[in-house]
Amino acid sequence: MHILLTGGSGFIGSNFVRFALESRADLSITNLDALTYSGNPENLADIEHDKRYRFVHGDIKDLDLCTRLLGEVDAVVHMAAESHVDRSIIDGRPFVETNVLGTQTLLDAARRNNFKGRFVHVSTDEVFGDLPLDQPELKFHEKLPLKPSSPYSASKAASDMVVHAYHHTFGLNVSVTNCSNNFGPYQFPEKVIPLFVTNLIEGKKVPLYGDGRNVRDWLHVVDHCEAVLAVLEKGKAGQTYCIGGNNERSNLELTHTILELMGKGKEMIQPVTDRLGHDRRYAIDPRKIESELGWKPTRSAWPGALEQTIKWYVDHERWWRRVKSGAYREYYQKQYGNR
Ligand code: NAD
Ligand code: TYD
Numbered sequence: 001m002h003i004l005l006t007g008g009s010g011f012i013g014s015n016f017v018r019f020a021l022e023s024r025a026d027l028s029i030t031n032l033d034a035l036t037y038s039g040n041p042e043n044l045a046d047i048e049h050d051k052r053y054r055f056v057h058g059d060i061k062d063l064d065l066c067t068r069l070l071g072e073v074d075a076v077v078h079m080a081a082e083s084h085v086d087r088s089i090i091d092g093r094p095f096v097e098t099n100v101l102g103t104q105t106l107l108d109a110a111r112r113n114n115f116k117g118r119f120v121h122v123s124t125d126e127v128f129g130d131l132p133l134d135q136p137e138l139k140f141h142e143k144l145p146l147k148p149s150s151p152y153s154a155s156k157a158a159s160d161m162v163v164h165a166y167h168h169t170f171g172l173n174v175s176v177t178n179c180s181n182n183f184g185p186y187q188f189p190e191k192v193i194p195l196f197v198t199n200l201i202e203g204k205k206v207p208l209y210g211d212g213r214n215v216r217d218w219l220h221v222v223d224h225c226e227a228v229l230a231v232l233e234k235g236k237a238g239q240t241y242c243i244g245g246n247n248e249r250s251n252l253e254l255t256h257t258i259l260e261l262m263g264k265g266k267e268m269i270q271p272v273t274d275r276l277g278h279d280r281r282y283a284i285d286p287r288k289i290e291s292e293l294g295w296k297p298t299r300s301a302w303p304g305a306l307e308q309t310i311k312w313y314v315d316h317e318r319w320w321r322r323v324k325s326g327a328y329r330e331y332y333q334k335q336y337g338n339r
Helices: 011-023 063-070 085-090 093-112 151-170 192-201 221-234 251-261 287-293 304-315 317-325 328-336
Strands: 002-006 028-033 053-057 075-078 119-124 174-179 206-209 215-217 240-243 248-250 269-272
Touching: 002 011, 011 028, 011 221, 028 063, 063 093, 075 093, 075 221, 085 093, 085 151, 093 119, 093 151, 119 151, 119 221, 151 174, 174 221, 192 206, 192 251, 192 304, 192 317, 206 251, 215 251, 221 240, 221 287, 240 287, 248 251, 251 304, 304 317
Parallel strands: 002 028, 002 075, 028 053, 075 119, 119 174, 174 240, 206 269
Antiparallel strands: 215 248
16 A cells, blocks of 8 residues: 655654554555654654655645645545644644645545545544543543634644545545644654653753643554554544543643653743643543554553653754754755755
8 A cells, every 4th residue: 555644754744654664564655745844854864765655845735746646645644734732822824724725735636536545634632622620531532523722723623624524525535533642752842741851851941831730641652653554444434533542641740750750850840821722631532443443552651651752852862952953954955955
């Protein structure tokens, strides 16, 4: 099977390329990525000469390019997106442009090709809004209505709806995944775990928003990649699959664990003004994907998986220092020109 993967140079995409090529000998991947600030070709430096991998530098909003590429592949895994909530609060426009119009462009390219292959749209649990802290029995599941709160989650919810509409109206063979917060190697250090870990290595404090009681359900990125592959191979058209780690932690608990694992004291916490509209709690009920597709997380056990992730950042200091300084762009310009 030849997959068109969008956003393969980002955090989850690059982990997906590595995981999918390692676990399926008959699979090849074309990675379409615009290399925005979070797309880093260094994430796949060890793969770029693999015969089963091809990189195409381009934008999912380019209908002619997407139409050509859709004509060459058997399936699509769509991950390209603007992905950071704080950036969407500063400027929502690129979120609507990439996440909504980009997704629609890709779907139109599928229609132009009369594409019959599987199309997996990778989305977030944030489309469901948030959950109260005082009702731990409540979790997100596939039958909930979408009720996003941030400009990021609103753009992802809109894209999910467009994807479902293209199934309903044109019969495209699509499935949507809504996954909880990921952690692991190659995550851009604007997201909380790599930001806090790299700040601590640099001797800086960690900026904890508000009262720190907000809860996230943490899943190792490779568990997420395995779930996406399961949905690609075994998922049903028109269906949504919620993916989560059964691993709820408050930001305060997460921060204390990181400090402890890194041998740092609580004086390294810098309480800062809360994020605008900060969602309180996310949690996933993963029973559908577990029972229908036989997927379960096996790499997310806490705190061992967090400890391994911290070690990865300690061992890959050159990578994140270059990412934090934007220096990988030199590599990118050498490889792909100054576009
Ligand atoms: P990321 O920001 O690390 O990577 C996004 C990638 O998309 C980058 O390589 C970027 O260059 C590329 N891209 C952006 N705009 C593009 C465009 N117009 N055309 C082509 N490529 C473009 O994000 P991530 O954390 O890897 O997230 C990947 C997907 O998974 C996103 O759709 C996100 O909504 C979803 N998701 C993320 C999480 C998480 O915890 N990170 C959880 C659930 C779902
Ligand atoms: P983040 O990694 O941005 O993911 P998301 O907003 O998509 O859940 O943030 C995870 C949690 O950590 C969220 O509740 C906000 C909080 N946070 C901080 O307290 N400080 C920070 O500097 C960042 C980036 C996030």
